[in-house]
Amino acid sequence: MTSISPDVTPGKHMAAEIAEQPAVLSGLYANRAEIAQLAEAIRRHRPRFALLAARGSSDHAALYAKYLVEVLLGLPAGLVSPSTITLYEAEPDLRDVLLIAVSQSGGSPDLLAVTETARARGALTVAVSNTADSPLANAAQYAVPIGAGTETAVAATKTYSATLLALYLLIDAVREGTGEHAAALGELAEQALTECTGPVEEAVQRYRFADRMVACARGYSYASACESALKLAETSYLHARAYSGADLLHGPVAAVDPETAVLAITSAGRGGAAMHEVLDTVRQRGADVLAVGSAATHAPAAQRIPLPECAEEVAPVLEVLPAQRLALGLALARGFDPDQPRGLNKVTRTR
Known part of the structure; x- marks a missing residue:
């Protein structure tokens, strides 16, 4: 300990x-005009493909953006493997490609190398970071500062949700949207944090002695499952894994039993509706299910943390809030300080 x-x-x-x-979310939305100008530049380039580069929590934000690009823009999108460039020195042809590098600090050497190489190989490069003058922001042709302010805790919280919103505002503006679905997120986040206090405290007491947890979701919310598992692992040292609900049924569900806690992200929309079969299956195997989201009230679960309803495409911004509170509460209940997770630093430098 x-x-x-x-x-x-x-x-x-x-x-x-x-x-x-x-x-933070309200402030970022109020400054969306700057992001809209960048979106206009992207439209002029008419990219045919999007690549996203990130690590850690930012990788989950990039996963969310991948869904946004494919669904809202109708463009194919993929997640970059930085080692193909940093270890294997690949130089792919990236003409007509939009490369979005996502990093809270903007200081990871591998993401910097990916961005520099992508730009040199013809890609349109955009950096999304909380540090306006970071090496990553300077290496890209365009930069989106998320403006979350200094983050002291090692575990990313406000920078993660702000990154999600920045990516949504950017991609929505590329499709010439107005950002209307994000307009109330600041108020809804305040409501969510207030209303989830009691249910989160109950969940902390229920799961404080859990050894392993599976987080799962479908669609946009899959990113929330991934980020929730990371937060639980890095703050309270739970053995937490994240799966798409579909992938869970393709094999890993065999390891689910009455000793398994399942964190199910289920919000109103197609992704949440697709979770019903998943939850029925894990419940049949005896798993203890905690449902989080705007559709949690109707989910087959032992415990629920409901959230305010919003458009499905922005639901991940709210879904992560009770997961952060759960990670914080479980860490404290288990005798750990989540501000000082063992073996971790605020900036992780990899190649």
């Missing part, structure tokens, strides 16, 4: 930054 200094309040930074998110 990580020792905690008596003069340190465990989790105070993570708790404070979770609470800042409604204001």
Whole structure:
């Protein structure tokens, strides 16, 4: 167990930054005009394919953006494997490609190398970062600062939700949308954080002794499942894995039993509707299901954390909030300080 200094309040930074998110989201939406100008430049280039490069929590934001690009823009999209460039020195032909590099710090050497190589090989490069003057932002042709402010906790919270919103506003503007589905997210985030307090506390007591948890979702919400599993693993050291609900049924469900806790992200829309078969299956195997989302009330689950309903394409911005609170609460209940997870630093530099 990580020792905690008596003069340190465990989790105070993570708790404070979770609470800042409604204001961060409202501020980012208010400044969407700058993002819309960048979207116009992307439209002029008429990309035929999109690639997304990221690591860690940002990789989950990139996964969300992949769904947005494919569904809202009708363009094929893929996630970059940075090692093809940093380890194997590949130089792919990236003409007519939009490369979006996502990094909260903007300082990861592998993402910098991917962006520089992509630009040199003909791609239109965009950096989405919380650090306006980062090496990544300077390497890309265009930069989208998410403006979340300094994040002290090692576990990303406000930078993650702000990155989701920035990516949505960018991609929505590329399709010449107005951002209307995101207009109320700041207020809805405040409502979600207020209303989830009791249910999260109940979930903390229910799962504080859990050894393993499976997070699952479909569609846009798959990114929320991935981020939830990461938060649980890095703060409370749970053995947490994330699966698409469809992939879970293709094999890993065999490992689900009465000792397995399942965190199911289920919001109103096609992705949430597709989760019904998944939840029926894991419940039949005896799993203890915690449902989170705007459709949680109607999900077959042992416990539920309902969220305000919004358009499905922006639901991940809200879905992650109770998951962050759950990770914080479980870490504290298990005697850990989520502000100082063992073996982790705020900026991870990989190649």
